[in-house]
Amino acid sequence: MTDKGIDSRSIGLRAQKKLLSKMSSKKMAKVFIDDTSGRLLDNMFKLIKKYTGNKKTAEKVLKNIIKIVVKIGILYRNDQFTKQELAITQQFMRKFRSTVMTAISFYEVDFTFDQFFLSKNLQECQAMLQSLIDNHLTDKSKDRVDMVFGFFSDVVFLQTIFQSDSDYRKLLGLMVDDLHTLMDNGTL
Secondary structure, eight states: TTTTTTTTTHHHHHHHHHHHHHHHHHHHHHSOOOHHHHHHHHHHHHHHHHHHSOHHHHHHHHHHHHHHHHHHHHHHHHHHHOHHHHHHHHHHHHHHHHHHHHHHHHHHSSTTTOOOHHHHHHHHHHHHHHOOOEEEEEEEHHHHHHHHHHHHHHHHHHHHHEEEEEETTTHHHHHHHHHHHHHHHTOO
């Protein structure tokens, strides 16, 4: 707080988080992201909707992903993380990238898939992200992180979509292509 009792930086930061979280629809996200990321989100939505048979669930997962990314981005751009938290950020980014590479490999190389290994890696990413946001975001935001990672780390979900004869194979392939692009251009 300043001497006048108002911390304008803190108020501004809260306002940014609130405003951007209200605008976190898939349509709005496409205004701010590249075509490849937009396609990835679209295909992720289709995959979740097909798997759950529920459009609202797919919308909720995607909306939560967008809100999480936006809020962490705001915190990062406004230098809100401590040195220790920045170290966690780097650790998370390495782990998440490694997990994505593992998922791509499981898709591309027959008979290598291990849903328990992939699930464990996603849960480790979840724990790191929770540690990162612990002092910055609300319980509601923390619940969003748990919901997203809980959905994607579910071993039944992973087994179902990664089966070589899966109905999800084509969508997963489109997502893998976009993930390759995002990794190659350094976005991921």
